Amino acid sequence: MILDATDKKILRLLQEDAHMTLKDIANKINLSLTPVHDRVKRLEKEGIIEKYVSVLNKKKLGINLTVYCQVTLIKQNYDISEGFNQSILNFPEVVECNFVSGSFDYMLKIVLPDMESYHHFHQKKLSILPEVSLINTFFVISEVKSTTVLPI
Amino acid sequence: MILDATDKKILRLLQEDAHMTLKDIANKINLSLTPVHDRVKRLEKEGIIEKYVSVLNKKKLGINLTVYCQVTLIKQNYDISEGFNQSILNFPEVVECNFVSGSFDYMLKIVLPDMESYHHFHQKKLSILPEVSLINTFFVISEVKSTTVLPI
DNA sequence: TAATATTCAGAAAAATTTACTGTAAAAATA
DNA sequence: TATTTTTACAGTAAATTTTTCTGAATATTA
Numbered sequence: 001m002i003l004d005a006t007d008k009k010i011l012r013l014l015q016e017d018a019h020m021t022l023k024d025i026a027n028k029i030n031l032s033l034t035p036v037h038d039r040v041k042r043l044e045k046e047g048i049i050e051k052y053v054s055v056l057n058k059k060k061l062g063i064n065l066t067v068y069c070q071v072t073l074i075k076q077n078y079d080i081s082e083g084f085n086q087s088i089l090n091f092p093e094v095v096e097c098n099f100v101s102g103s104f105d106y107m108l109k110i111v112l113p114d115m116e117s118y119h120h121f122h123q124k125k126l127s128i129l130p131e132v133s134l135i136n137t138f139f140v141i142s143e144v145k146s147t148t149v150l151p152i
Numbered sequence: 153m154i155l156d157a158t159d160k161k162i163l164r165l166l167q168e169d170a171h172m173t174l175k176d177i178a179n180k181i182n183l184s185l186t187p188v189h190d191r192v193k194r195l196e197k198e199g200i201i202e203k204y205v206s207v208l209n210k211k212k213l214g215i216n217l218t219v220y221c222q223v224t225l226i227k228q229n230y231d232i233s234e235g236f237n238q239s240i241l242n243f244p245e246v247v248e249c250n251f252v253s254g255s256f257d258y259m260l261k262i263v264l265p266d267m268e269s270y271h272h273f274h275q276k277k278l279s280i281l282p283e284v285s286l287i288n289t290f291f292v293i294s295e296v297k298s299t300t301v302l303p304i
Numbered sequence: 305t306a307a308t309a310t311t312c313a314g315a316a317a318a319a320t321t322t323a324c325t326g327t328a329a330a331a332a333t334a
Numbered sequence: 335t336a337t338t339t340t341t342a343c344a345g346t347a348a349a350t351t352t353t354t355c356t357g358a359a360t361a362t363t364a
Contacts, residue, residue: 001212014206018170021320032344037322050207053300054166057202060153061304068252068259085296092303097296100220107220107290111302138259144237144249148205148300150263151244152213173351184313189353 001046006031008152010039011048015149018052055148062113066143069108069126072134076105084131093121104136153198158183160304162191163200167301170204207300215263217270218295221278223258224286236283245273256288 003011009029013020020028026036043049058064073080081099088097088108096109112118118137127135155163161181165172172180178188195201210216225232233251240249240260248261264270270289279287 003213011206011208015208016205018204018206022322023320031342033321034345035343038342041322046212047209048212050209052170052204052206053168054163054170054204055202055300056163056167056302056304057199058302060198060200061155061302063302066250068250088297092301094297095299095302097298098218098220098292099294099296100290100292102290106296107292138252138254140250140252140259142251144251144258145240145246146249147247148207149244150208150210150213150215150247152208174353175351185352186314187312190311193353 001048003048003152006035007039007043007048010036011043011152014040014049015152053148058111063111065112065114065118066140067110067112067118068138068140069106069110070104070136070138071106071108071126071132072104072136073106073131074133075131080131084129087129087131091121091125093117104134153200155200155304158187159191159195159200162188163195163304166192166201167304205300210263214265217264217266218292219262219264219270220290220292221258221260221262222256222288222290223260223278223284224256224288225258225283226285227283228257232283236281239281239283243273243277245269256286 006029010025013025013028022033022036022040025040026033029036040049058066071084073084084106085097088094088106093110093112094108095111096107098107099105100107110118110121112121122135122137126132158181162177165177165180174185174188174192177192178185181188192201210218223236225236236258237249240246240258245262245264246260247263248259250259251257252259262270262273264273274287274289278284
């Protein structure tokens with residue numbers, strides 16, 4: 001599937017604000033409702049638009065600590081990795097987990113209320129996983145940028 | 153502002169799918185339209201709900217490479233940091249940038265079409281910033297988890 | 305106990321999305 | 335080259351959703 005200039009304009013708008021009405025979009029890109037509607041539906045159907053979500057304010061929810069954890073496993077084989085992955089998927093405080101190249105195995109991003117919660121998470125949830133060998137933590141002091149907008 | 157159980161239920165639903173109708177939400181949590189509408193509006197007004205966005209599919213947009221960069225600045229003072237921050241905000245491929253504690257200064261997450269694009273980004277955009285002293289890159293081999301859903 | 309807020313239900317109005325009809329331009333085919 | 339087919343779009347009407355309004359029930363406060 002090829003995205004033409006109009007598709008990209010629509011995607012750029014919807015990435016920033018999914019609550020724009022079709023009419024708003026139509027006006028912004030000088031089209032009528034029909035093509036905008038059809039294109040959005042097509043983009044949804046093709047899976048280019050994966051989902052629509054609400055972005056909540058961490059601070060106002062009392063989530064005041066973000067950390068990156070570099071995790072090394074005891075071994076790199078399939079079963080060990082899969083076991084670890086499954087545990088991570090069940091940890092709601094882990095918002096990001098990627099298997100990476102380099103001197104460790106996984107890069108995690110974790111969001112928590114405070115340091116005490118992190119201590120608990122580290123001791124009672126992450127470090128006790130049988131697959132985990134090493135954890136190296138970096139604490140976020142200040143968030144410069146955080147966006148769901150992809151460059152298109 | 154205190155969130156009661158009903159607010160949290162609404163937030164949990166909207167975090168996963170912002171295209172649920174008020175009626176859908178009302179049905180799921182056994183309420184009528186009015187309180188759901190009023191609560192959502194209040195959550196928006198208070199800034200608990202920050203925005204609504206569309207999540208796009210990286211792969212289908214030809215974005216096949218994700219990397220983490222650990223960046224060290226030449227100095228840690230305010231002007232140097234601010235200069236760096238401003239540049240980062242203007243780089244659309246940088247989707248995440250956090251000032252962190254530890255053996256380097258910033259943790260970046262960058263999304264790009266391929267290795268060639270990363271080479272270009274590294275050489276022509278990141279490493280030439282006057283504030284940057286050191287860059288350490290980790291390539292994502294496989295994405296295990298990536299969510300905008302906060303634990304509430 | 306009365307007055308005031310707060311929360312919610314139901315209904316009507318306004319706005320948006322969806323579906324339908326048709327036209328013009330571009331592309332494909334004979 | 336002419337004809338058919340496809341594609342993209344405009345306009346309108348129906349269906350759905352959001353928004354607004356009215357009022358009742360419960361809890362809070364004076």
